[in-house]
Amino acid sequence: MSTSPVQIPPKAVLYYNPESLWCAAVLLALEEKGYTDDDLEFKVVDLDRSDNFSPGYVRLNSGATVPTMVVPLQSSLVPDAPRKFRALTDTKTILEFLDKTRSPMSRGRGQQPTYAPAPTLSPATVSLAEISNTIIALLHQVPINFLMFAAINTQELQAQANGRPGTLVKNRSQALQRYLNDETDVAIPVIRTLWESRLVEVDILRQVYETANKPDGDLSPEELKGREVFFEKSVNAWLAIRDVFLRLEKDIIGPHVLGDQLSLVDLHLVAWVTRLFFLAGAPLPPLQKTPQISDIVDAPYPGYNNLEETIRKHTGDNGFTLGPKIRTFWTALKDRDSWVKVYGNGLH
Numbered sequence: 189m190s191t192s193p194v195q196i197p198p199k200a201v202l203y204y205n206p207e208s209l210w211c212a213a214v215l216l217a218l219e220e221k222g223y224t225d226d227d228l229e230f231k232v233v234d235l236d237r238s239d240n241f242s243p244g245y246v247r248l249n250s251g252a253t254v255p256t257m258v259v260p261l262q263s264s265l266v267p268d269a270p271r272k273f274r275a276l277t278d279t280k281t282i283l284e285f286l287d288k289t290r291s292p293m294s295r296g297r298g299q300q301p302t303y304a305p306a307p308t309l310s311p312a313t314v315s316l317a318e319i320s321n322t323i324i325a326l327l328h329q330v331p332i333n334f335l336m337f338a339a340i341n342t343q344e345l346q347a348q349a350n351g352r353p354g355t356l357v358k359n360r361s362q363a364l365q366r367y368l369n370d371e372t373d374v375a376i377p378v379i380r381t382l383w384e385s386r387l388v389e390v391d392i393l394r395q396v397y398e399t400a401n402k403p404d405g406d407l408s409p410e411e412l413k414g415r416e417v418f419f420e421k422s423v424n425a426w427l428a429i430r431d432v433f434l435r436l437e438k439d440i441i442g443p444h445v446l447g448d449q450l451s452l453v454d455l456h457l458v459a460w461v462t463r464l465f466f467l468a469g470a471p472l473p474p475l476q477k478t479p480q481i482s483d484i485v486d487a488p489y490p491g492y493n494n495l496e497e498t499i500r501k502h503t504g505d506n507g508f509t510l511g512p513k514i515r516t517f518w519t520a521l522k523d524r525d526s527w528v529k530v531y532g533n534g535l536h
């Protein structure tokens with residue numbers, strides 16, 4: 189009797205970085221939907237080493253960003269069919285894929301025999317989908333990743349240039365130059381164009397950082413102009429964040445963005461807000477699992493003050509406050525098991 193080899197379905201692969209804001213949204217979704225480590229393969233992309241710009245990775249994701257999820261297409265399950273994969277290259281698409289792929293009939297969070305069915309996280313109606321799409325677009329449009337490098341005055345600029353952002357910028361510039369010099373054989377023109385344009389971008393920042401320790405008076409007119417433009421860009425980035433908070437107070441239904449049910453937009457938003465708390469130097473909130481009781485008994489999260497102060501200082505809007513909708517949202521989300529799993533060891 190002939191035995192044909194057992195066909196093992198190929199797994200999806202998640203390329204991610206554990207400190208990345210948008211990867212955190214994917215990790216939250218995996219947890220909320222009840223995926224386990226056995227369901228997919230995880231590959232870390234080292235952003236400090238600019239591995240996201242390697243030719244192999246850029247072939248998967250032409251924007252060189254994380255996360256990327258490579259998913260097998262149905263035909264790969266047919267015996268002897270050529271293996272086909274598709275790369276999902278943005279957070280929204282990955283979250284929608286994860287939601288659809290594990291239906292309410294699938295196992296959700298918890299362990300047998302008490303596991304819950306996987307919840308549906310896509311909006312239930314067309315009008316809720318519109319609100320959700322608008323907010324997701326807004327969150328992704330503002331230059332939140334740039335804030336990691338931003339500075340609005342010389343003191344902040346020096347702290348950035350002499351700290352981790354300064355090292356990252358130097359490394360990235362060198363890595364892109366190396367790719368451009370070394371990879372002439374393998375690189376297809378579109379990849380070279382990406383490297384070239386990202387090198388121009390990062391070198392503008394590198395030049396501003398390199399002169400960070402000089403007072404304004406010692407700078408050449410071009411250097412001074414570069415510094416001023418950078419400060420203005422930084423203030424504008426914070427103003428854009430402030431405007432999103434004002435808009436969210438109007439759009440959030442509460443307690444979650446779309447009402448009582450958790451949905452995908454909440455996972456984008458909580459990752460976004462957590463990054464802002466991190467940038468503002470907010471502490472890790474106490475990890476607890478009784479939100480209703482803690483709301484009444486505990487003092488408000490001290491991180492609200494950190495973030496309000498940071499936004500006031502960087503925008504000049506001294507009356508800025510975080511509204512009740514975003515506070516209620518944060519209180520509900522930070523106590524979920526998913527949030528504790530992704531951020532329990534530290535905000536990022």
Ligand SMILES: N[C@@H](CCC(=O)N[C@@H](CS)C(=O)NCC(=O)O)C(=O)O
Nearest residue numbers: 208209210253254255277278279280
């Ligand atoms: N539109 C993309 C943006 C993702 C993104 O900005 N990822 C950041 C990390 S959170 C990144 O890869 N940055 C590296 C770089 O831009 O070089 C998405 O939605 O996934």
